[in-house]
Amino acid sequence: MTENIIELQNVDTIYEGEKIPAIHNINLKVRYGEFITIIGPNGAGKTTLLETINGLIPYTSGTGHVFGKEIKKHKMDIRKNIGYVIQNFDIDPLAPFLCKDIVMTGRAGKIGLFRFATKRDWELVRHNMDIVGMKGFAERPIGKLSGGEFQKILLARALSQEPKLLLLDEPFSNLDLSARRKMEKLLTKIHDEKNITIVMVSHDLNFIPQRCSRVVVLDKGRIIMDDRRENILTSDMITTIFHKEESRV
Numbered sequence: 001m002t003e004n005i006i007e008l009q010n011v012d013t014i015y016e017g018e019k020i021p022a023i024h025n026i027n028l029k030v031r032y033g034e035f036i037t038i039i040g041p042n043g044a045g046k047t048t049l050l051e052t053i054n055g056l057i058p059y060t061s062g063t064g065h066v067f068g069k070e071i072k073k074h075k076m077d078i079r080k081n082i083g084y085v086i087q088n089f090d091i092d093p094l095a096p097f098l099c100k101d102i103v104m105t106g107r108a109g110k111i112g113l114f115r116f117a118t119k120r121d122w123e124l125v126r127h128n129m130d131i132v133g134m135k136g137f138a139e140r141p142i143g144k145l146s147g148g149e150f151q152k153i154l155l156a157r158a159l160s161q162e163p164k165l166l167l168l169d170e171p172f173s174n175l176d177l178s179a180r181r182k183m184e185k186l187l188t189k190i191h192d193e194k195n196i197t198i199v200m201v202s203h204d205l206n207f208i209p210q211r212c213s214r215v216v217v218l219d220k221g222r223i224i225m226d227d228r229r230e231n232i233l234t235s236d237m238i239t240t241i242f243h244k245e246e247s248r249v
């Protein structure tokens with residue numbers, strides 16, 4: 001077995017009907033147990049990269065492996081072992097589902113079609129709601145949550161999958177500063193306790209968890225830096241990219 005949980009070689013992903021690849025010539029190896037942040041301005045291709053990794057969007061050239069398996073051939077199997085927390089979501093304020101039921105949907109892959117949730121499944125759901133600080137929300141309808149609370153419920157749902165790999169798309173985007181700090185602590189705890197590999201995406205240079213030793217910089221669909229966090233944060237190139245981004249806003 002390979003030591004890499006993710007291996008992408010010369011990967012391009014072109015959206016249907018588009019000519020220019022959203023991500024281009026991506027070469028990325030992530031080892032089991034790493035916690036990396038992929039950083040880049042809006043539109044850089046970060047979400048596309050995550051969705052290419054979990055097989056939601058097919059790459060148009062190159063090769064990709066996750067858990068040592070070719071992504072396109074094994075995407076259902078691969079996805080079962082990936083907890084993916086999406087960035088954009090709309091909560092229907094009238095949605096009648098309770099938080100605990102949403103978190104339980106994370107168990108669907110493990111429970112399968114032919115059995116019901118057991119006591120252990122519910123224990124796991126409660127445990128993960130507790131971990132993310134949402135224990136008291138079990139019986140609340142999801143339509144009544146704030147963006148940050150819903151993000152935590154989605155994280156609890158992903159953890160209930162008992163994934164080997166966690167893909168987090170901008171987990172700090174709906175949170176204020178103190179909630180960000182708590183989320184950072186939480187991710188560090190998950191990384192410590194759950195033997196899980198974490199790939200996190202962020203457009204905010206100022207918020208890379210301390211635990212993250214490696215940072216990959218994506219700009220206009222290409223990886224332009226892949227280095228230790230301290231080298232990235234002190235490089236001239238990074239300020240150029242992010243100044244450009246700020247002046248655009």
Ligand SMILES: Nc1ncnc2c1ncn2[C@@H]1O[C@H](COP(=O)(O)OP(=O)(O)O)[C@@H](O)[C@H]1O
Pocket residue numbers: 015016018022040041042043044045046047048049
């Ligand atoms: N469904 C789609 N169809 C066509 N182009 C898309 C689609 N989704 C994203 N793109 C384009 O791909 C590029 C990368 O987008 P995305 O991966 O969402 O960037 P990021 O997550 O870094 O903000 C952008 O130029 C975006 O407009």
Ligand SMILES: [Mg+2]
Pocket residue numbers: 046047048087169
């Ligand atoms: Mg995105």
